[in-house]
Amino acid sequence: MDLFLSLKEKLDISDDDFKEISKNLLSVKETINNEKIEFGEQFEIGFYSHMISLFMRLKNNEKIDEVDMKVLDEIDEKVLEIAKKIVAPFFDKYKTKQNLSEIILVATHIQIAFNMRGGEENVR
Template structure:
């Protein structure tokens, strides 16, 4: 089962959410691939679930609690933050809201995790080739 089917089933998505999620994931994956970052199916599920939660919070007028994410942000590559921002901007625009940097940082952590996962996989492949 592909990641969209898993998320759709587990989070009981409506038609509008499916459409918004597809657009977001296409932007996210496209922008990430430009930087050589690829998502595993499990990573796609995680970021898709996060994005659906974001959409639902915005629709309900709810926001993340105040939190200091400066330490997290300082660990993230600027390109990863740019990808997260480009991916998230349209949903904030749709609801006529300013982009919430906390949400962008949390999306960026998913991208960073995908990059780390990919790097570890590449290192393991290299090590296996040497044995």
């Protein structure tokens, strides 16, 4: 079963919400592929689950608690830029102010993927 459909079922997403979310996810997947980011199967599930939650928060104008900025010490600048590239269109789409904590959370997933592939030399 397609990963996105599987997540729709597991996260109990309505058909109407899923129409919009699936378009968003395809856009994210295109950027992920263009940036040559490779997630292991479980990490891919976690990443796209997080993206769905992000879209729902943006749609409902919900805010998250601020992330401790010390975590930025563990995230490569290039990874942070990729995360911004992924999420910035959705801040615009949902007419929401960019939120650094949301960007950092996405960057964390990407950083882990790069680290699992051998670290900094895999950050393009």
